Amino acid sequence: MNEVREKKIPIPASDHPRLIVIGGGFAGVKLIKKLSKQPLQIVLFDRNNYHTFQPLLYQVATAGLEPDSIADPLRKQLEPVSNFFFRMAEVYSIQYKEKYITTEIGDMSYDYLVIATGSKTNYFGNESIMSHAFPLKQIPQALDLRSHILQNFEEANITTDQSKLESMMNLTIVGGGPTGVEVAGALGELKTNILPSDYPELDFGKMNITLLEGTDRLLAAMSPFASKKALKYLKKFDVDVKLSTLVTSYDGKVAKLNNGGEIKTSTLIWAAGVQGNYPDGLEDDMIERGRIKVDAYNMIEGAENVYAIGDIALMKNDSSYPKGHPMLAPVAIQQGTNLAANIKRSLQGKTLKEFKYNDKGSMATIGRNKAVVDMGKIRLGGFFAWLIWMFVHLISIIGFRNRLIVFSNWVWNYFTYDKGTRLIIRKFIPRNKIKE
16 A cells, blocks of 8 residues: 555554445445445545435425435444445545545545446536536535525516516426436426415416427336326326427526427426546546446456446446446446445455346336336336335335435325425525536
8 A cells, every 4th residue: 555645544554455435325335335344444435424315306306305304424324334434525536556546635545446426417518508407416406406496486476577477487307217207297296286375476377397308208218108107197287298309508597499499497407317427537448428337347447456336337248238237226236236245255265246237127206196117027107106116215215214204204295285395495596506
């Protein structure tokens, strides 16, 4: 190890090899838990001190849940892990030839390095959209969106400018994948069941929710059955779905479309894609389409004992996924589990095991009693699919307290048609973007 650099970030001395994990998401947390009893010194770096259950971020943004119900402190989660240390810091770069990392609080050397930094919003190089649209990848972003929507309705309640009123009451979502569909459904529920009671002076017949999708169907990664059902459910919420439609620019007031049309809206929610979020220091040929190329063992070729798992990893050896695995939580969890087993095997001098993704299905919810589920050849929609969606998400949330809070909120919402977190805790300031 490089002892000079070692002194920059104080860590107790250890006779065990040091494993550094960058990122406390699904992949990183699962990996560390699986290595809890191994003869390793494990150091986790993350810019936040909590793990976020990202599949429910949209419910924070639409006033269904409070942020602490989908977040859990990393130190608390990983407290049982032997010889574990957490440092809250952003990792700037990886010096894989010299085997150390550079962070905002100093440098640290490693014996094993795992990059599990996940993904960030992909704006496809469109600066105008990046400057004015609302992403939905982090808790601060979800809170910003919630505050912005509520502030808009507070202002709409008193404005006399009809053009401004139209813009404030129009909500536009870009991207017809699971996130976009779920956001649209949640906003549809707000429009139908809650906002008219909160703002009786407003005419909610003038409120428009528009979902734009660039391909010819919603939920393109799921079955045609799921796509048709999702479209049907969204129409019940009076969501205007426009397929084969792209946003070419957005200035915070008007979204211009590729078909020559435009939408007057002060709220554009961007759910149209993600890309890898990795530190500097890797060679250009190690990156493809914004993700780090790895072999069947999640190892980065040419970088000794350096691995990438989760959304950031691009593994193309699986014939079922020639363009890489989908950027989903189940993939991240399974890769974390497999890599932990391989690190154990490496420590014991045993043969490593290739990663094989076990696809257990896909699902999305579009509001109360409305969801779609693909499980192998089984296609489900409606109430039963909605129950499955709720069950899978509840058991996936980390921590009994969080499960209990989320479940109680869902029960309350179901029987009262109410979302009790319509709070403007902090006023949203436009263009005050959270760094990804």
